[in-house]
Amino acid sequence: MTISGKAANNLKALPRAVSWDNRALHLLDQRRLPQERLLIRCHGIEDVYEGIQKLAVRGAPAIGIAAAYGLLVGLFDNKLSLTALKEKLAERAEYLISSRPTAVNLPWAVNRMMTVASGEFADTEKLLARLEQEAIAIHQEDIKACHQIGDHGVSLVRQYPNVLTHCNAGSLAVSELGTALAPIYRAYEEGVKVHVFVDETRPLLQGARLTAFELQSVGVDCTLITDSMAAHMMALGAVDMVLVGADRVAVNGDVANKIGTLNIAILCGYFDIPFYVACPVSTIDAHTATGMDINIEQRNSVEVTHIMGEQVAPDGVNVANPAFDVTPANLIAGIITEKRLVLPPYDDNLKALLAVKSGL
Numbered sequence: 001m002t003i004s005g006k007a008a009n010n011l012k013a014l015p016r017a018v019s020w021d022n023r024a025l026h027l028l029d030q031r032r033l034p035q036e037r038l039l040i041r042c043h044g045i046e047d048v049y050e051g052i053q054k055l056a057v058r059g060a061p062a063i064g065i066a067a068a069y070g071l072l073v074g075l076f077d078n079k080l081s082l083t084a085l086k087e088k089l090a091e092r093a094e095y096l097i098s099s100r101p102t103a104v105n106l107p108w109a110v111n112r113m114m115t116v117a118s119g120e121f122a123d124t125e126k127l128l129a130r131l132e133q134e135a136i137a138i139h140q141e142d143i144k145a146c147h148q149i150g151d152h153g154v155s156l157v158r159q160y161p162n163v164l165t166h167c168n169a170g171s172l173a174v175s176e177l178g179t180a181l182a183p184i185y186r187a188y189e190e191g192v193k194v195h196v197f198v199d200e201t202r203p204l205l206q207g208a209r210l211t212a213f214e215l216q217s218v219g220v221d222c223t224l225i226t227d228s229m230a231a232h233m234m235a236l237g238a239v240d241m242v243l244v245g246a247d248r249v250a251v252n253g254d255v256a257n258k259i260g261t262l263n264i265a266i267l268c269g270y271f272d273i274p275f276y277v278a279c280p281v282s283t284i285d286a287h288t289a290t291g292m293d294i295n296i297e298q299r300n301s302v303e304v305t306h307i308m309g310e311q312v313a314p315d316g317v318n319v320a321n322p323a324f325d326v327t328p329a330n331l332i333a334g335i336i337t338e339k340r341l342v343l344p345p346y347d348d349n350l351k352a353l354l355a356v357k358s359g360l
């Protein structure tokens with residue numbers, strides 16, 4: 001395989017969801033993409049909460065990174081005592097964690113910051129400097145993890161170059177590159193003729209608006225389909241593999257991801273197509289035994305009754321709007337992490353992976 005310099009250059013142009021410059025947090029407003037690239041400057045903790053809750057920033061690792069920096073927003077010029085600052089941080093931590101319940105990266109990142117905050121510090125300046133260092137470390141580790149996920153998943157894309165993906169698990173959902181999209185970008189860099197079917201992903205169209213935008217801006221060959229077309233494409237033999245991200249992985253290998261993921265996994269079982277998940281180890285929750293224990297976020301009915309602000313359903317109709325579903329472990333061929341590709345049996349293999357991570 002030849003490494004294509006043009007492809008590598010194109011990857012540098014991938015959009016970034018979160019940036020931290022001179023102690024200022026900026027979020028690329030993903031609700032406006034692809035029409036407009038608008039950066040939101042977070043001035044206070046409410047801006048961070050709203051950015052996460054209303055999906056200006058979304059995707060499990062990206063909301064963890066945004067929350068880690070977000071804890072610190074506006075605190076650098078404070079006149080608080082050390083005790084008062086620690087109390088404020090604890091309040092903020094609880095508040096930010098309550099913004100979205102399903103993606104475990106959010107409490108994971110915030111709790112990691114709070115573990116640092118619980119240490120001994122001579123003054124508030126030293127505490128804040130150490131916390132800033134930790135938020136940057138969370139961000140940098142995610143960048144590295146995305147690249148390693150790319151490395152561990154690229155051979156699958158070489159073998160199965162016609163990939164279907166759901167939602168957006170690309171650069172916009174993480175620090176850069178993506179989780180599910182990282183092996184695709186790596187294969188593209190190598191010159192593999194990869195083609196991606198992009199599910200539009202109702203209700204909020206993360207596939208149509210974000211994944212199609214990312215892939216197209218880099219030059220990866222892709223075809224946008226509505227969610228209901230996936231079975232037809234599979235029946236035609238056009239799909240070799242499905243690759244999606246995750247919001248929380250239970251220790252038994254059950255995976256919570258964007259609503260509609262379960263439909264695709266079931267289709268893969270029917271058509272005998274391998275269904276893979278890609279995520280950093282921080283998305284695997286040692287405290288969640290099975291998918292039944294995952295809190296599924298229920299969102300506003302307007303997201304279903306309206307499309308991009310336009311009402312499409314009759315007034316007053318009953319609506320259900322769960323943002324995620326759970327794919328059972330037995331439908332998943334493998335979970336690509338930064339450490340390695342984890343294969344079934346997940347009960348044993350994920351426990352082994354987490355033990356390595358925590359040094360147990």
Ligand code: MRU
Nearest residue numbers: 058059060169173179245246258
């Ligand atoms: O509601 P969203 O857009 O935050 O949902 C995002 C997903 O479901 C992604 O697939 C998941 O967070 C993985 S992102 C690398």
